[in-house]
Amino acid sequence: MAKDLTVILEDRPGTLADLGEALGAAGINIDGMCGIPCEGKGVIHILVEDAAGARGALEAGGFEVSAEREVLLLEVENRPGSLGETARKIANAGVNIETVYVASNNRLVVGVDNLEQARATL
Secondary structure: OOEEEEEEEEOOOOHHHHHHHHHHHOOOOOOEEEEEEEOOEEEEEEEEOOHHHHHHHHHHOOOEEEEEEEOEEEEOOOOOOHHHHHHHHHHHOOOOEEEEEEEOOOEEEEEEOOHHHHHHHO
């Protein structure tokens, strides 16, 4: 089961390195990641298989894990239009996409407001 963790970082040099080192020392692999600055903080989404292990390593390292959610992890073709086709199927089912980013191996990470409905559609 794919899990997305939202981690809040101080917006300063070295915090992303600290996050990577904390997870690496705990043996946690990052399968996908997205980060943006927001209101003076860094908001990082990471895709991990071991959410409990990642959360423990991050919190022990002084990081704030603000959210954890199950996400869709979809294999997509690396070609023009793939995102539009996938997003349209989800939209036509009346499901809202709340988070989206790309993970390793041409996989799309999608956080939605109705996981079961989205799964049934795809």
